[in-house]
Amino acid sequence: MSKVESGAAEGGLRQAMAWLHTWGGLWACWVLFVIFLTGSLGVFDEPITRWMKPHLPQAAEASGDTGLDDGFDRPGAVRMGQAWFEKNQPDAHFWGVGLPSDEDPSIRLFWQDPQENFHNTRIDARTGQPVDGSHERDSEGGHHFVHMHFEFHGGTAGIWFVGAFTMAMLVALVSGIVIHKRIFKDFFTFRPGKGQRSWLDAHNALSVLSLPFQLMIAYTGLATFYMLYMPAGIVAHYDSEEAYFADLLTQPQHQEITGIAAPLAKVDELLVRAEQQLQRPASFVSIEHPNDSSASVLVFGRFIEKPGEYRLLGDGGGQVFFDGVSGAQTDIQMPGELRGGAAQDVQSVMRNLHFAAFGGHLVRWLYFLSGLAGAAMLATGALLFMVKRRQRSLNEFGSATPRVYRVIEVLNVGTLTGLSIACVAFFWGNRLLPLGIDDRPVWEIVVFFVVWLLSFFHAALRPASRAWVEQLLALAALCLLLPLLNWLSVGEHLLLYLQRGDGERAGVELVALATGVLSLWGARRIARPRAVPARARQRAAVAEAQS
Amino acid sequence: MSLSLAVILAAALCYAGMAGLCLAMDRHHSQVWKAKAPNRQRLLRVAGWLLLALAVWPCVQIWGGAVGPVVWCGMLSVGAFVLVLLLPYRPRIAALLAAVAAGAGLPVLLLTAG
Known part of the structure; x- marks a missing residue:
């Protein structure tokens, strides 16, 4: 038996899993946070697209109407399209x-x-005639978040990247369950205002209470791309993916x-x-x-979408x-x-479970909130790592330990608050970039990445506690001013949306406002020293002056 | 049963059910009541499980047998999160809210089921 194995055996399974959870979780948590936050926003990709493209009509409530006459001349549209192709792209x-x-x-x-x-x-x-889009707000819309979520805008390589981290997520979830000694005893336990203990409580509560969702979403995410992640069967028997599908679906x-x-x-x-x-x-x-x-x-x-008819298969x-x-x-x-038999049906159900479009608005909101709980679970995990070590270094890296800690701290700030800022900046980019420029949707994504990169520079240049407060304040400002920007740039605003009954666009702004208020609260909590220690310090100072 | 009624009902029953299971535990029982009370705690535990089970009903009514249980799982998490956030700050209000949720939810459930 090697030394490593015997060490793990001596410490027991739980200690080995604790090591795995800490270090396996740490290197994966930043990327997973990106996947979770953008995935949660991606649940609402259509409302976001509609907010970003003010020229699109308001979403109609699903009527379930399957009548062929909906006021659009589709055969005529096909003739027009065909004529355009024959002339321009034969x-x-x-x-x-x-x-x-x-x-x-x-x-x-x-x-x-x-x-x-x-x-x-x-x-x-x-x-x-060709639509003159120069006066329209050409936009990537909510697709940006969906593409960040499953491929980081990186094509097939990106999907593999996300898949590898999803596996790490499953490892972290299972090892987390093993090391959590009192899942049921601590099920409802949250003790705020107690430093490291509170962070651990929050991390545990977020994970345990949303565990069914977290396991489901990671597993079904992998199952969605089974052809890519487990290609051997298809490659061995078919010339191409199309041939496989044609055969499977007859x-x-x-x-x-x-x-x-x-x-x-x-x-x-x-x-x-x-x-x-x-x-x-x-x-x-x-x-x-x-x-x-x-x-x-x-x-x-x-x-x-038929109102009142919800299904996981055959839609x-x-x-x-x-x-x-x-x-x-x-x-x-x-x-x-x-078509395609039971295995194909099972895969379709898993895919639909992941895509959150099977149960109307409520299911979307549940997915959004559960996804954010997952993001918060990753965030509290990353923070907990540093909170534990800020007081007393554990010296895992010898003389390099302070530098490694600093890098982790910068990655924490740049990912947790930096990415959030970049997400809002994407909305600002949509309203501020000039209309009619080439590749406008690409420029929106450029804004997103540039702002995100800048947040890492900022985090690296400022002391950690200042960096947190400043980035939270920046996030709050961008979120709270977004409705104002919308009003100034396109003349629409929250009250107008509510009056029109445009729940989708109003929802985007209400979520922005809520995020802004939460970030303000967070910044204040960090910036202001705790009430009790402050009083204690005061007493100590008075005692000192009296003596 | 309308959609919004089903959502409110499921949320109320899930919250009350989670509160029942929670307050049945010694640690959380003492956050609301001074002394231990084995009978009350046993009752809370049974009521908690029962309420959580009953919350399936409105979900299945609206979302059907396939999607309903998925929605129920989500509502369980929501109920538990609300409780865990409220309990350390206002334990008595959390308990009172659970009593109101169960007290109002159960008759509505019976009326809509009958």
Whole structure:
């Protein structure tokens, strides 16, 4: 038996797990905090997008209406889109037409050029002319937080990065359960105002009381990307991911491009046929290899939220496949139809559990609050590490210990408050960047990262206690002034939203205000010395003066 | 049962249930009452479990058999968090609030179930 193993055995399982929880948790906690905070905000990606794009109409309450006549001429939209493509992008390998709806009354066009790069534009559903977006607030919207959450804007590498840290999260959760000696005895215990003890109580309460959510969200997050994280089975048996899915879901196989010219079938007629069979409006039409003999057309039914009907499985809008030349129907999947067997169903349920869109507003709020509890659990864990060592160094790194502690402290400040500031700064960027500039959504993300980087510099240059207070005050100011900025920049404000019944946009500002008040309170708590010690000091000073 | 009523009812029952389990423990019992009272504590424990179990009902009524239990899990956490934040600062008010929540929640539950 090696020394390390015998050491762990002597100390017992609990001590070994304590070591794992402390150090395994420490290196992962900053990245996980980012994943949790942006994931919580990502729950409300649509309301955030709507706040950032004031030109979009207010969200309509789900009516569950599946009637085909909703006031939009979808066959006409398909004709307009097709005409635009024939004229401007005849050589593209893929055309996609996003159909107009209450959400967005314009026609959205997507295509993939022969070099396999994706592009998109919008045309007006009435005139067929390109939409002049220069006066609109082009924005990344809430998608920014969703993409930070699952890939850090880093593509496949980012998804792997997040997956590795999610595994670390599961390790920290299980080791945390093992080392928590009195889960049930301390279930309701929180003793505020007692320094290190209070931080440990808070860390325990946050973790234990939201434990079902934390275990579920970490596990289902991994299950969502099973094809990427556990690819061996698919790689061994299929040439491509598309081939795997076509086989699993018994859908038409992807056709290779032939290079033989063949006129495209009348897509507007295919749309009408598809809608009649799906018994609901379509949301999107995709045309693979237009004007090639391998052409295929796929019509997606609209996702329709039915009020009072909540489900974890079978909520799809349905889809119809056509041969793109002959117009023959090759497959139809009705709304709610399940394919791929029990394992696929289980995976779908897990995916839906992670995405929080299955139970209406209340479930979104529960996920938002539980996600924030997770972020707070990580934050209190990171703080606890330093609180324990601020009083008395444990000298884990020999002579380098003070420097390592300093780095940890800077990472704590820059991640916990710095990231929060960057998130609000993203909203400020949306309102302050000039309209009509190229790649405006990218500039919003640049603002986010630059502000975040600056917060690390600030944390590194200031003493820790000052850095905390200053960053909390900055966060409070940005949050509390956000409604004012909105009023000054686009002329809308909270009262207007409430009056109109626009709960989504009002919610964004109310959450900002609440965050601002909490940060102010936090800054005050840190800046003002504790009441009891202050009185004690005073007494000591008086006693000294009298003697 | 309307959505908002179900949310309030589930939250009230979860909070009251958690408070029952909590105040049944010696440590927290002494935050509200001076002396130990084994009978009262046993009663609180039973009532706590019962209230938590009853909170499933409004969730399943609105969200159905699949999503309802998920919502219930979330409401359990919410109820416990509110209690844990309130208890150290205002233990008596926390206990009183639980009594009101159970006292108002149970009749409403019976009325809507019947």
